[in-house]
Amino acid sequence: MEQKMQMFENRLTKVFRHISKLARRQNITCYRVYDDDIPEFPFSIEMYEDQVYIAEYNRRHGMDDDAHEAWLDTCLELISKILDVVPEKIWVKQRQRKENRKSQYEKLSLENHEMIVKEGGLQFRVNLSDYLDTGLFLDHRITRSMVKEEVKDKKVLNLFCYTGSFSVYAAAGGAAEVTSVDLSKTYLTWAEENMRLNGFDTTKHPFVHADVLQYLDTLKLNTFDLVIMDPPTFSNSKRMKDFLDIQRDHAELLNKVLLATKKDGVVYFSNNYRRFIMETEKINAAAIKDITNQTLPFDFQQKMIRKCYRLIK
Structure with missing residues (x-):
């Protein structure tokens, strides 16, 4: 185990040194440091300014609860040392919460921690304690900037809008109107807060609580200049x-x-x-371009599972 821990320490030290340097150069304060690089250490580790967010993926590890707790504490001590962040600023999410978690990090998952972070000159509220996702998908940093660059005076639709980060970027790019749609009232409220946080008038930018699959059938033809759609892979929400x-x-x-x-x-x-x-042959677009590689941020170069496309009608 010591040998494996040494491997983890070496890997994390190396990637953190490299990625934090790139982040500083680009003035980026929220970025991913590590993502499951070594299978025995199944973590995603992200920096949110001076805080660290760690998600432990649910994987069969063969340890009993006590051994796993001890192992996790050792990992967290190591992460704290390498990233130079005190334990009080480290937030741990386990993909499968154990009710009997007893360790020095226990209080971290009991406290609520929300903070305002900056990206691209804009502000976003993130929550490092209550959800499996923080409220800001870091892998779409470049895509958001691309949207911002081309929406001036345009009507924009953001489907499955989550916490509205694309909507904020669109408003910042001078969009005439941004409509944000999501099935979750929690996320829509969060999206509205993000809009207000950046000084945008939410009365000019509608927020629609709806099932996107049904909402699409209500839309008028030829209404929007630009649409963003980042749906879940599967969804069988009871409300859908x-x-x-x-x-x-x-x-x-x-x-x-x-x-x-x-x-x-x-x-x-x-x-x-x-x-x-x-399935390009089934889609009625004038052009479809795979922009996955173009939209890949420096901190996701090693591991990017999402696909991204730009379609023109």
């Missing part, structure tokens, strides 16, 4: 009428989105399905 399977349903979804898009309008579409194959 239909079960969503992105591989099976993406062509139908995109065709409905394209109907609501003006001629020469743009659709950004991404998803996290590892084996996703775009």
Whole structure:
């Protein structure tokens, strides 16, 4: 075990040195440091300014609870030392929460920790304690900037908007109107807060609580200049009428989105399905371009499972 711990220490030291240098150079304060690089250390480790967010992936490790707790504490001490962050600023999420977690880090998962972070000159509220995701998907940093660059005076639709980071970027790019749609009231409220946080008038930018699959059928033809759609891979939320399977349903979804898009309008579409194959022949777009590599941030170069496309009607 000592040998493996040494491997983990060496790897984390090396990647942190490299990635933190790139982040400083680009003035980026929220970035991913490590993602499951060594299978025996199944963590995702992210910096949020002066705080560290760690998610432990649920994986069969063969340890009993006590041994696993001791191992995790050792890992966290190491992470604290290498990243030079005190334990009080480290937030741990286990993909499968154990009710009997007893360790020096126990209080971390009991405290609530929300903070405002900056990205691209904009502000976002993140929550490092209560959800499996923090509220800001760091892998779409470049995609958000691309959207911001091309929305001036345009009507924008953000589907499956989550906490509205794309919406904020679109408003910052001078969009005439940004409509944000999500099935979760929690996330929509969060998205509105993010908009207000950046000084945008939420009365000018509608927030719609709806099941996207049904909402698309209500849209008028040729309404939007730019649409962002970043759906879950699968969803069978009790509030959703239909079960969503992105591989099976993406062509139908995109065709409905394209109907609501003006001629020469743009659709950004991404998803996290590892084996996703775009069925281009079924999609009624003038052009479809795979921009996955173009939108890959420096801190996701080693491991990026999401796909990203730019469609033109």
